[in-house]
Structures are given as C-alpha cells and as structure tokens.
Amino acid sequence: MVGAAATSAERAKGRQYENLDSNFIFMPFGVETLGPWGPEALFKELSKRVIESTGDPRAGSYLGQRISLAIQRCNAASILGTVSRCGGFEDVLDFI
Template sequence: MYTQTIQEKTSLQAGAAAEEANKKKISKYSFISAQNYIFQALAFETLGPFSADTKKFLNKVGLALVQLTGNQKARAYLFQRISLAIQRGNAASVLGTLPSTLQLEELFVL
C-alpha cells in the first residue's frame, strides 16, 4: 500500500518521495528539537530531486559559503559536490548487485 502511494505521487511530481522522506525524518527526530537543538532533515532521491526544505537549507548554506569565501561559485560547487555524492552512491548500489568475479574485470582490460 505504501509503495503504491509513493509510486503514484512520484509519477505526478518529481521530488515527492523526498518530500515524504523529509516529513518522516522530522517526525522521527522531533525529540531532538524538543531538547533545544536545531534539527534539519536532508532528503534526496536517487536521481537527484530533493525536498523543498532541503533546497532552502542548502541555499542558505551556499550563500553563507559565498559570503565566507568571497567566491561567487561556492554555492554552485556545494550543489555539484552533493550531486556527485549521490551519483557515487548510485554507482556503488548498482555495482554492489553484480557478482564479484574476475570475469567482469576482464571487460575493463580489453
């Protein structure tokens, strides 16, 4: 039932799964905010979309980086680093499903 709901939402709106994950993280870790700590959920989908709260937070961090470093491209670099981390995670997930044999390594020697 849950999967169907997420599939329906994601077919209509990019980032719907990230929004759902963001809500769940906020609910799960609500006790942190109650202890006078600031909690910021970061929710990304495997193909890149992220929740509106995540985007807002990362924009603030990016602007702070620009002010701190004086480099106008610092915000763009932050988003590029996050995108690369997501891509690396996706690659690791895919490669983790392949059997570990020397036969596959032979393909890269050719």
C-alpha cells in the same frame, strides 16, 4: 509530482527524530536521486553562506556539484553491491 519523494523522506525522517533532545537542531535533508531537493534542504541558504564566507560567487555551485557527486557515488555503490548477487555485471545492464 516533482519533489514528492524528497518531501516524503524529509517528513519520515522528521517523525523519526521528533523526540530528539532540544539541545540539538535537526533538519532533515531530502534529495531525490535524479531530481530536486526537498523543501527543507536549505540548499539556497547554505549556498549563500558559502559564497559570503569565501567571496567566490561560484562557491554555491561547487557545493551543489559536490553533493551531487556524492549521491552519484552512493548510487554506483548500491548498484555494484548487487552485482555479486545477480551473477555478474551483464545481468545488471539487462535491467537498465
């Protein structure tokens, strides 16, 4: 099912912080690496508010692009972090 991993991650994170002090507002933010955002991600609301505050109708799209790039950078760091344990970058490419 599309989005199942993001939804599952949000639920798990919600359980982890369910006892957080009521002075805080906690909202889990699940994003699948190659796919959809979790239902609690509130991306549409964030995007709408950025557009309203900047007056730029493209601002919401820019926000999505920035978040997507951050995810891609973290994925690359995760892969490159395993290279020394694999014996070289060539070994990583064999798995792809």
